[in-house]
Amino acid sequence: MGRLISVASGKGGTGKTTTTANLSIALGKMGYSVCAVDADLTMANLSLVMGIDDADVTIHDVLAGRNTIDEAIYSTAYENVSLVPAAVDWEHVLIADPRKLPETIRKLKGRFDFVIIDCPAGLQLDAMNAMMSGEEVLLVTNPEISCITDTMKVGIVLKKAGLTVLGFILNRWGATERDVPPEVAEEVMEVPLLVVVPEDPAVREATLEGTPVVEYKPDSEGAKAFMELADRISRIAGLKARVRG
Numbered sequence: 001m002g003r004l005i006s007v008a009s010g011k012g013g014t015g016k017t018t019t020t021a022n023l024s025i026a027l028g029k030m031g032y033s034v035c036a037v038d039a040d041l042t043m044a045n046l047s048l049v050m051g052i053d054d055a056d057v058t059i060h061d062v063l064a065g066r067n068t069i070d071e072a073i074y075s076t077a078y079e080n081v082s083l084v085p086a087a088v089d090w091e092h093v094l095i096a097d098p099r100k101l102p103e104t105i106r107k108l109k110g111r112f113d114f115v116i117i118d119c120p121a122g123l124q125l126d127a128m129n130a131m132m133s134g135e136e137v138l139l140v141t142n143p144e145i146s147c148i149t150d151t152m153k154v155g156i157v158l159k160k161a162g163l164t165v166l167g168f169i170l171n172r173w174g175a176t177e178r179d180v181p182p183e184v185a186e187e188v189m190e191v192p193l194l195v196v197v198p199e200d201p202a203v204r205e206a207t208l209e210g211t212p213v214v215e216y217k218p219d220s221e222g223a224k225a226f227m228e229l230a231d232r233i234s235r236i237a238g239l240k241a242r243v244r245g
């Protein structure tokens, strides 16, 4: 059965879209069928990061009742990876009903091994609708105390709402000497630390090129960390399947 995983954080710019793109491609490389969904309706950029900029039908059209979700699924240049893109113009934002996100995205369960949902930051209604489209959540934080506590809050709210918190990603680590150490971050977050992704210029370079780093520079430290994350997620998924089995 497919897994619906939301990628969430307290603040913007922590690396949710980067994580969604790289995790999706990394899981695809491992042989899983994956659908990456851009559920950040007002600040959509997953398609650009994944190198697609000419989609006719977007998630906005589906949320406006103009198209079906099937019509918004695109294949990508990445092995086993499909994408549901979002529109970037404001007119589309105005007609899309974010409350329909959960029922829309849940239709993808069972059709893919993994559906990875790129969400807006914070706990506003748009973000809640996007995050509640998943059954599990991956939290993304940077090594700064206010970022960690904000992301922790999101985790607490989602857990109360019934989602399973898989753990968190400590992204952009090592940029400054004042960075919160991984052990301390894990103690504050009170959920498992899945991977530490270093601050790596290759990640930003890859974003600019429209080819996520696991594909653009697979030997970079950033790419290796995202591959490690995919490995963790695959093992958690396998373990849960056995427990349920």
Ligand SMILES: Nc1ncnc2c1ncn2[C@@H]1O[C@H](COP(=O)(O)OP(=O)(O)O)[C@@H](O)[C@H]1O
Pocket: 009, 011, 012, 013, 014, 015, 016, 017, 018, 019, 171, 172, 173, 197, 198, 199, 200, 201, 203, 204, 205, 207, 222
């Ligand atoms: N580990 C990293 N090292 C260097 N730059 C990064 C890293 N992770 C993300 N970035 C850069 O940070 C910016 C914000 O990332 P993004 O994934 O768009 O954040 P969010 O979706 O949470 O707003 C992007 O320019 C991205 O390339």
Ligand SMILES: [Mg+2]
Pocket: 016, 017, 018, 040, 045, 118, 119
């Ligand atoms: Mg984003």
